[in-house]
Amino acid sequence: MTEPLDAIILPAAADVQAAYREWLSHLAHERRLSPKSVEAYGRDVRFFLRFMMGHLGAPPTLVDLAGLGPRDVRAFLARRRTEGLSSRSLMRALAAARSFSRFLERNGHGGASALTAIRGPKLPRSLPKPISAALARQVVDVDSRAGDERPDWVLARDAAVLALLYGCGLRIAEALSLTREEAPIEGRRAVTVTGKGGKARTVPVIPVVGQAIEDYLKLCPWSLKPGGPLFVGTRGGPLSPRMIQRAMEQLRGALGLSDTATPHALRHSFATHLLARGGDLRSIQELLGHSSLSTTQIYTEVDADRLLAVHAATHPRA
Known part of the structure; x- marks a missing residue:
């Protein structure tokens, strides 16, 4: 406190x-x-x-x-x-x-x-460690949790939250801040979240993410109030970020992932995989809610040649 x-x-x-x-x-x-x-x-x-x-x-x-x-x-x-x-x-x-x-x-x-x-101390540059697209899909797949003894609705909940991180590039806090009435289901194909600095952004939601949320809602035993949290814990209260971190830790063991495969790494993976498939760096910046393009560059592990190519294709003076 x-x-x-x-x-x-x-x-x-x-x-x-x-x-x-x-x-x-x-x-x-x-x-x-x-x-x-x-x-x-x-x-x-x-x-x-x-x-x-x-x-x-x-x-x-x-x-x-x-x-x-x-x-x-x-x-x-x-x-x-x-x-x-x-x-x-x-x-x-x-x-x-x-x-x-x-x-x-x-x-x-x-x-x-x-x-x-006074010049501050030099910091070692630590790049984020995205995981492969194939492994990211396994992380958000409920079937990857086979053998987990927790209730089915909890497994579906964790899969839905992780799907938002990888499928939409959300931070954990942004995903857990969604209310029941904001759930991207029944034709709603976007969510609006408030990120760092109070900056709001609207992010599209692909069908597979919406389906994961629908699957969770069908199994959830709690009656969720429209203005209450979309994702809840086993006692019906707001879900703690630590529960998602713990779920990811269990998946690391089950899927053989490295210690760098954290929930936040899914956000890095979202950006990196979009860029690898030809996504525009500026658009990815908007989806992530970054105020600086240089931050997005770090997130996406952009090499110098790729960044120069994007610059040449988008800058009016290039």
Whole structure:
């Protein structure tokens, strides 16, 4: 459970405390970040302020933050490194501090320019690991669960959720956010979901995915309310993402898949297989809900030659 703002003891002067709370409100309501993202950003900045209090010898004020130099920021990163943070976590901590600094600057408090002058640690490039089209089809096939002792309706439910991930490129949270009345059945061939940053998009649903959902609904023993969740747990409440992750873990063993075959890998596979069959990169970007084409490139494991070919075919100045 997220700790209430009023209960957080912030290691900073009163003017910084007030700005910190305004910044978190800005992240939640104007930038529309998820509660978990807001909590993570806030936690990283609290670590930053706590370090600066010890580093400066007193709770930092807005004037203190504006006067920080590159050496101060390097000292913070070095301390966090000694505490066992990975390069990726250090980058996240630096990004949070930079976000707070930019907010201060936009609101006339000077910010901390030293935060932008410091280069963050290099990150190893980790590409997603899509699975083959043949294996993806087995993952979403109920028959692949032969021998599983769970109820038939649960097996059909898991297959339907995974079908949405692979057939529509949805995130787990997006699939589980669908309500009963939004189910793509009875001629409805699209779903509208809200992704990261509160960005809504409409995604077409192919017949095989709609059929998987219909099969689940026929077997589901619970009476689903129109505005309630489409996918439910064994007690009738909202389905936990962990249940889908666990179902995928069981399939990894049954089908001989690698540890990288996660539910999210099905989303990668959706994009990669579309591109391999001649899909347009920009259209795939829209289907995935990415704001940046470079993110879609990573998702689809596009090589340089393929990306140049897409650029030449679509760019007006090519």
